[in-house]
Amino acid sequence: MEVVFLGTGAGVPAKERNVSSIALQLLEERGVIWLFDCAEATQHQILYTPIKPRKIEKIFITHLHGDHLFGLPGFLGSRSFQGGETLLTIYGPKGIKTFIETTLAVSCTHLRYPLEIVEIEEEGIIFEDDQFCVVAGELQHGIQSFGYRVIEKDLPGTLLVEKLVREGVKPGPIYQQIKEGRTVRLDDGREINGLDFIGPRKKGRVVTILGDTRYCEKSIELAQDADLLIHEATFSSEEHELAYNYFHSTTTQAAEVAKQAGAKALILTHISSRYQGDDSQELLGEASKTYSPTYIAKDFMKYAIMAK
Amino acid sequence: MEVVFLGTGAGVPAKERNVSSIALQLLEERGVIWLFDCAEATQHQILYTPIKPRKIEKIFITHLHGDHLFGLPGFLGSRSFQGGETLLTIYGPKGIKTFIETTLAVSCTHLRYPLEIVEIEEEGIIFEDDQFCVVAGELQHGIQSFGYRVIEKDLPGTLLVEKLVREGVKPGPIYQQIKEGRTVRLDDGREINGLDFIGPRKKGRVVTILGDTRYCEKSIELAQDADLLIHEATFSSEEHELAYNYFHSTTTQAAEVAKQAGAKALILTHISSRYQGDDSQELLGEASKTYSPTYIAKDFMKYAIMAK
Ligand SMILES: [Zn+2]
Numbered sequence: 368m369e370v371v372f373l374g375t376g377a378g379v380p381a382k383e384r385n386v387s388s389i390a391l392q393l394l395e396e397r398g399v400i401w402l403f404d405c406a407e408a409t410q411h412q413i414l415y416t417p418i419k420p421r422k423i424e425k426i427f428i429t430h431l432h433g434d435h436l437f438g439l440p441g442f443l444g445s446r447s448f449q450g451g452e453t454l455l456t457i458y459g460p461k462g463i464k465t466f467i468e469t470t471l472a473v474s475c476t477h478l479r480y481p482l483e484i485v486e487i488e489e490e491g492i493i494f495e496d497d498q499f500c501v502v503a504g505e506l507q508h509g510i511q512s513f514g515y516r517v518i519e520k521d522l523p524g525t526l527l528v529e530k531l532v533r534e535g536v537k538p539g540p541i542y543q544q545i546k547e548g549r550t551v552r553l554d555d556g557r558e559i560n561g562l563d564f565i566g567p568r569k570k571g572r573v574v575t576i577l578g579d580t581r582y583c584e585k586s587i588e589l590a591q592d593a594d595l596l597i598h599e600a601t602f603s604s605e606e607h608e609l610a611y612n613y614f615h616s617t618t619t620q621a622a623e624v625a626k627q628a629g630a631k632a633l634i635l636t637h638i639s640s641r642y643q644g645d646d647s648q649e650l651l652g653e654a655s656k657t658y659s660p661t662y663i664a665k666d667f668m669k670y671a672i673m674a675k
Numbered sequence: 676m677e678v679v680f681l682g683t684g685a686g687v688p689a690k691e692r693n694v695s696s697i698a699l700q701l702l703e704e705r706g707v708i709w710l711f712d713c714a715e716a717t718q719h720q721i722l723y724t725p726i727k728p729r730k731i732e733k734i735f736i737t738h739l740h741g742d743h744l745f746g747l748p749g750f751l752g753s754r755s756f757q758g759g760e761t762l763l764t765i766y767g768p769k770g771i772k773t774f775i776e777t778t779l780a781v782s783c784t785h786l787r788y789p790l791e792i793v794e795i796e797e798e799g800i801i802f803e804d805d806q807f808c809v810v811a812g813e814l815q816h817g818i819q820s821f822g823y824r825v826i827e828k829d830l831p832g833t834l835l836v837e838k839l840v841r842e843g844v845k846p847g848p849i850y851q852q853i854k855e856g857r858t859v860r861l862d863d864g865r866e867i868n869g870l871d872f873i874g875p876r877k878k879g880r881v882v883t884i885l886g887d888t889r890y891c892e893k894s895i896e897l898a899q900d901a902d903l904l905i906h907e908a909t910f911s912s913e914e915h916e917l918a919y920n921y922f923h924s925t926t927t928q929a930a931e932v933a934k935q936a937g938a939k940a941l942i943l944t945h946i947s948s949r950y951q952g953d954d955s956q957e958l959l960g961e962a963s964k965t966y967s968p969t970y971i972a973k974d975f976m977k978y979a980i981m982a983k
């Protein structure tokens with residue numbers, strides 16, 4: 368499970384930072400990639416990574432501002448052009464359906480794969496299967512803006528093969544039954560409880576990716592004990608008034624959220640183009656006074672969330 | 676008057692070629708730039724040129740396929756963000772209005788400049804003032820696709836100052852009247868005809884920029900005696916069946932149009948990503964057998980159309 372930053376700027380693209388998009392690679396876990404936001408030229412950024420558009424299974428749009436959205440029509444068309452045939456599901460605020468349907472219709476873009484568009488009607492679980500659960504919560508950004516908490520479900524413990532061999536249980540189809548935790552009768556008449564031969568369950572990981580927002584309680588809730596929190600930091604610490612007026616956050620506010628939530632790591636993104644070059648180090652310094660470890664995202668930066 | 680190629684590829688962006696956009700710089704002539712098509716990441720390409728978005732006065736969209744259109748919403752927003760305050764006029768096929776209005780509304784993009792959208796209802800003159808005239812004609816591309824003939828009006832001849840001085844006419848406000856071709860009475864009682872003191876009118880230039888199209892008569896009409904014809908060449912000469920089926924042109928067909936039209940120069944663009952690196956030389960060779968001078972466009976290539 369790794370996060371790859373495809374765009375880490377705010378508002379307008381710049382040479383150093385493209386506008387917002389983040390890829391969550393779940394290649395080992397489920398052989399796919401999830402995208403969070405899809406600003407203009409996200410597909411161009413992807414050209415410089417090993418990411419294959421057809422591997423992208425879900426796209427979560429945090430909010431409908433252009434610097435998080437305008438790469439979507441081009442990406443959808445190119446995914447088809449490049450051989451994508453599997454279902455793609457897009458989650459986002461109300462309005463996303465009109466945007467996608469109008470842009471594809473006007474441009475006569477015909478997709479060769481099924482497209483499902485889910486407009487989020489209320490906070491809570493928006494996706495769940497036996498591996499993952501995604502919770503959406505509403506932030507404070509003037510327009511509807513969601514934060515997403517991606518929860519990996521706990522993984523079953525591994526089969527304690529050595530212990531089984533010590534007990535004289537030989538490998539065979541019976542191992543599968545034991546692994547499922549069932550009580551089985553052996554050939555020699557003994558009965559064993561599968562649960563005694565399975566290691567402890569492995570805790571799943573949590574990654575929280577927030578849309579643009581002011582400092583708010585919901586962010587803390589979504590980031591509770593997360594292994595990684597990705598939070599916007601459009602402004603430096605001293606610009607808290609600007610941040611408040613434009614419904615954005617400062618470095619220090621993002622760090623405060625990570626601290627309150629007890630997150631394990633914080634990455635700041637959505638950096639205004641007013642901060643160039645070495646300014647990043649200053650922004651990092653501000654946040655680090657409140658919370659550590661903090662990182663400042665750069666385009667193409669990769670961050671691995673280790674299994675526990 | 677110069678043409679700058681911002682995107683010269685077809686269908687999907689590639690590292691070598693972005694999707695379609697061409698800037699026609701009229702900085703000396705009227706202090707502005709006109710854009711032809713605005714594919715995704717056109718604003719990103721502009722970052723690597725001296726072009727200022729606020730200087731762009733008109734955008735002509737040839738047709739509504741995504742690889743000519745999807746950069747428009749982002750460009751419009753950024754032009755505002757970067758201080759554009761003057762009127763911007765967009766010309767294009769029916770549907771362009773819905774596309775722009777929907778994308779701006781859904782994304783809550785508020786422009787700080789007046790935006791005029793002209794859906795072209797029929798062929799002919801779509802814009803005219805005392806400097807320029809633009810004629811649109813319908814090509815053959817499966818969907819409505821326009822070619823644009825940009826006609827610079829003939830320029831008045833220069834004032835023959837030396838001749839005036841020889842005749843003893845001293846510089847002063849009277850020069851302006853003479854320049855306008857009026858008959859004026861001098862202080863010494865003589866009457867002179869302004870027309871005798873103006874050099875020959877200078878022929879205006881013609882640049883023809885076509886949207887995607889099959890080989891067709893309309894292209895020849897639009898390119899008649901043009902100083903520069905910019906024509907798509909999605910396919911190599913031998914792929915004429917593919918070109919026909921997909922409503923595109925081959926190198927040879929583009930050259931044939933230039934030849935029939937008596938154009939002064941031809942630039943091929945909209946090159947499929949199947950042609951890489953040295954293939955360009957081959958494409959150029961094909962076209963040059965039929966018409967010369969031919970050039971193959973590259974991203975950021977600049978071509979000056981000299982005054983006559
Ligand atoms: Zn925003």
Ligand SMILES: [Zn+2]
Binds near residue numbers: 738740816887
């Ligand atoms: Zn086309």
